[in-house]
Amino acid sequence: MKLASFLFFLFAFAYAQDDFAAFNGDEDDVPATVDEEAVIEEIDDDEPVDFNEFSEGVDVGHEMMDRTDEELDPDEFENIPTNSKPSDDLKVINVNEVPKNARPVKPVYTIEYGLSAIIVIYIVNYVYGRLTNGTIATDWFGTAQPFLESQFALVGDDRMQKEPVSSLQMTRDADHVFSIWCSGRMNVDGLLATLRLNKRQDAMSAIYSTYIQPTSDRMILKFTMEKIEPLCFVVGKSSTVKEVFENYPDVGTFCADKIRSADKLGLSNMSYVAETVDSLSVFDKKMCNLFASAKDSLISLHVSDSFVGPRVPDGEESEPISKVCIFVFDMKDVQQNATQFLKLAVYFVDQLAKFSLGKEAYEKHKKRRAKQAEAQDRIRHQERQEELARKKEETRREEYKKMFEEQDPEKQKKLEYDLNKRDLKRQQRKQKPRMSFRT
Amino acid sequence: MVEDVFKWVSPKRQQRIFRFVAPTTASQQAADPLPDYLNLLTMAFSMCGLLMKIKWCAWAAIFCSMTSYANSRSTEDARQVLSSLMLSISAVVMTYLQNPTPMSLPK
Numbered sequence: 005m006k007l008a009s010f011l012f013f014l015f016a017f018a019y020a021q022d023d024f025a026a027f028n029g030d031e032d033d034v035p036a037t038v039d040e041e042a043v044i045e046e047i048d049d050d051e052p053v054d055f056n057e058f059s060e061g062v063d064v065g066h067e068m069m070d071r072t073d074e075e076l077d078p079d080e081f082e083n084i085p086t087n088s089k090p091s092d093d094l095k096v097i098n099v100n101e102v103p104k105n106a107r108p109v110k111p112v113y114t115i116e117y118g119l120s121a122i123i124v125i126y127i128v129n130y131v132y133g134r135l136t137n138g139t140i141a142t143d144w145f146g147t148a149q150p151f152l153e154s155q156f157a158l159v160g161d162d163r164m165q166k167e168p169v170s171s172l173q174m175t176r177d178a179d180h181v182f183s184i185w186c187s188g189r190m191n192v193d194g195l196l197a198t199l200r201l202n203k204r205q206d207a208m209s210a211i212y213s214t215y216i217q218p219t220s221d222r223m224i225l226k227f228t229m230e231k232i233e234p235l236c237f238v239v240g241k242s243s244t245v246k247e248v249f250e251n252y253p254d255v256g257t258f259c260a261d262k263i264r265s266a267d268k269l270g271l272s273n274m275s276y277v278a279e280t281v282d283s284l285s286v287f288d289k290k291m292c293n294l295f296a297s298a299k300d301s302l303i304s305l306h307v308s309d310s311f312v313g314p315r316v317p318d319g320e321e322s323e324p325i326s327k328v329c330i331f332v333f334d335m336k337d338v339q340q341n342a343t344q345f346l347k348l349a350v351y352f353v354d355q356l357a358k359f360s361l362g363k364e365a366y367e368k369h370k371k372r373r374a375k376q377a378e379a380q381d382r383i384r385h386q387e388r389q390e391e392l393a394r395k396k397e398e399t400r401r402e403e404y405k406k407m408f409e410e411q412d413p414e415k416q417k418k419l420e421y422d423l424n425k426r427d428l429k430r431q432q433r434k435q436k437p438r439m440s441f442r443t
Numbered sequence: 444m445v446e447d448v449f450k451w452v453s454p455k456r457q458q459r460i461f462r463f464v465a466p467t468t469a470s471q472q473a474a475d476p477l478p479d480y481l482n483l484l485t486m487a488f489s490m491c492g493l494l495m496k497i498k499w500c501a502w503a504a505i506f507c508s509m510t511s512y513a514n515s516r517s518t519e520d521a522r523q524v525l526s527s528l529m530l531s532i533s534a535v536v537m538t539y540l541q542n543p544t545p546m547s548l549p550k
Contacts, residue, residue: 114545115547115548127509157456157459178514178517188459190456191454194461196463354454
């Protein structure tokens with residue numbers, strides 16, 4: 005059958021060649037007539053070509069090469085009126101006769117000019133705002149410098165230097181944030197004085213802070229204490245106390261939920277949250293009088309022995325635990341802030357270092373911290389266990405995958421046997437009763 | 444005289460000097476996240492302006508980049524802020540090169 009089909013294919017192929025027999029055209033050949041008078045030029049390929057003979061004649065693109073109307077065959081063109089001449093249709097247009105709304109208009113970039121003007125104004129405001137903020141910071145430091153130098157051995161830390169040398173200069177953290185680090189004092193590891201001014205260099209923020217949500221310049225004094233009693237409290241304006249309570253984990257953990265009025269401390273229109281009422285015993289009569297004189301400018305006072313900074317998103321690391329006392333003042337008067345309030349803060353810090361809680365309050369606070377530490381340890385232990393379990397599960401999955409992918413059936417059986425043996429042992433371990441030593 | 448000396452003891456302690464440790468980036472960002480959001484907006488507007496040839500997007504990118512620069516912290520890399528500014532300027536230039544007609548208000 006196969007041979008027959010092959011022979012049939014061969015026959016058909018041979019027959020098909022004859023389809024083109026009509027083109028085997030010896031019949032189409034026209035006999036060449038030789039003209040005896042014709043001059044046949046013989047070209048020698050090796051002879052060098054003289055290009056000068058090609059310079060005679062007309063260049064490509066010359067108008068003589070354009071075909072005239074007489075040479076064009078009208079049958080080759082469609083839809084062209086035969087009797088009309090192009091010169092009759094053309095009409096010279098006078099610009100003055102064209103109506104105004106039809107004339108071409110020069111583009112006017114009105115919006116672009118407006119936006120560029122806004123950019124220029126923004127840049128001018130940036131320069132002016134930056135200079136203003138710099139001046140405020142310079143004035144503050146100029147007034148505060150003598151007092152800081154009398155209290156601290158190091159005023160301004162130049163991190164580029166290996167040895168701690170007073171730089172006597174504020175650091176520009178941003179165009180509206182200036183800070184200085186002071187260290188080398190009794191009771192205090194260091195003071196980070198930060199001036200957080202209004203964003204005068206940013207026009208949008210300046211408009212927002214002036215008309216929509218008025219804010220003022222602030223002075224933040226963060227004292228890192230050498231040692232304080234285990235206590236945590238916040239005193240200040242109600243809105244600020246609430247904000248601190250929500251944003252700082254240490255206050256949220258240790259302080260009571262209720263925000264109370266600070267009238268009994270001599271601070272009317274102010275509130276506090278504290279671990280216990282005993283924490284506020286640091287406010288004796290003299291202290292209350294001093295704070296009463298500053299209550300218009302005091303925004304908040306945050307004291308904590310377990311400060312970890314503001315709440316950070318999950319996965320991020322918070323600051324290490326430290327003992328701090330943070331003052332936030334409103335900078336309505338730069339001179340007053342640099343002298344009176346700075347001295348008040350240093351005095352309070354010295355009193356806080358000497359302050360000791362009553363025995364009961366101390367025990368209560370210590371117990372609370374121990375519970376908190378235990379809870380943290382439990383969470384960490386649980387996380388570690390979960391991590392271990394996850395790793396074990398992954399290893400097991402990989403082993404099973406390896407077993408399924410094994411090509412050799414004997415090796416596969418052996419792997420399956422090993423895995424089953426391991427699983428059985430694990431199950432037996434779980435079911436085995438634990439030894440009890442109770443009698 | 445002795446009493447005067449004991450009345451005021453200098454609180455300075457040369458041996459208790461501690462070097463400054465800068466706060467973490469996470470806490471800084473938590474305090475003021477505005478520059479990071481504006482940087483992101485600048486990138487988004489610049490891409491829209493360049494790829495979709497939308498003029499107002501390119502101009503918005505310039506404003507966002509300038510505001511981000513004004514609000515930026517000194518600890519941030521200045522190159523990143525400047526490169527986003529350059530990107531926004533290039534978005535405006537490219538948009539007008541491709542289509543020189545002036546912007547018009549929506550009707």
